[in-house]
Amino acid sequence: MTRSRSQVVRMLALVPYLQSHGGIPVNDVAAEFGVKPKQIRDDLRLLMYTGVGEYPGELIDFDLTALEDDGVVSIRDAEFMSRPLRISTSEGVALIVALRTLRASASGEELTVIDSALSKLEAAVGDTVTAPVDVVLDEVDPATHATIVQALASGKRLELTYATASRDEQTDRHVDPRRLFTEQGKLYLEAWCLKAEDLRFFRLDRIVAAEVTAFDAEEHDVTPRDLSDGFFTVGEETPxxxxxxxxxxxxxxxxxxxxxxxxxxxxxxxxxxxxxxxxxxxxxxxxxxxxxxxxxxxxxxxxxxxxxxxxxxxxxxxx
Incomplete structure (x- = not known):
């Protein structure tokens, strides 16, 4: 499991845990989740921006004084987590489009989960949405896709044969996979390339062969690229x-x-x-x-x- 994915899973479990363990030392929380206290503090600071709105009572809150001075975690204003989520029609449609996009790059057990969520959302939105929305990605070898998903799920290193279009050649690479994402109708793998000793993006339709190795993927001290503004951004040196x-x-x-x-x-x-x-x-x-x-x-x-x-x-x- 990648670092970002494990953090999401941990934070989802943190809220109910802290709701049932009020005033617990941060060191005990870290020991329970198998991470360092600093990681729990970072998770809590991120959770403070999480909620269903932007006003008090709609965002998760913590007693920062108790956390900083005494090392004790006390969660507040998280009651909305147990209430049924109400969304508007436009929000429901946005979620449906997002799930269909996610489905286009998913495989295996992920498809079962996504299809279940999609069927519930589409039933809830009903006939108010008449225009179908289809998400189309360039065709990728299903075996290659499944192999990469398997490596991500098991935390294993990949051996790839990759076709580089600009140099019309194929190269063999060992990579530590980090995540899959889509951009402009194409599916990409973000991975640490041991040959380049840096983060690289690999288009799945250019991966000639992929094999899961017996080696565990390592964590590398590198900041993931921010893709919120798109995969390709213009800078002063851009040709x-x-x-x-x-x-x-x-x-x-x-x-x-x-x-x-x-x-x-x-x-x-x-x-x-x-x-x-x-x-x-x-x-x-x-x-x-x-x-x-x-x-x-x-x-x-x-x-x-x-x-x-x-x-x-x-x-x-x-x-």
């Missing part, structure tokens, strides 16, 4: 190209990081197109040849023209 997008290429603005600058009368859009690196930008332009024209930088425009000419020459030689 970008100034391009003209033909109407056939307007769809790119819905899938990639693009800043629209001008819209011509003939339907051409001038835009800044961002990419992970220059080779990725070159490949994207070449895949959309005739619909995307590079204006700047001149080096990228020349590179695209050279690669396109080589491709055309190869076709001529075949004929």
């Amino acid at each position: 970008y190209a100034l391009v003209d997008l033909h109407p056939r290429a307007h769809w790119l603005t819905e899938y990639y990081q693009v800043d629209l600058l001008e819209q011509a009368d003939d339907g051409t859009w001038r835009a800044r197109l961002y990419g992970a690196d220059w080779s990725w930008l070159r490949r994207l332009v070449l895949r959309n040849a005739g619909s995307v024209a590079v204006i700047e930088p001149a080096e990228l425009a020349a590179d695209v023209a050279r690669q396109a000419a080589l491709a055309l020459r190869a076709y001529d030689e075949v004929e």
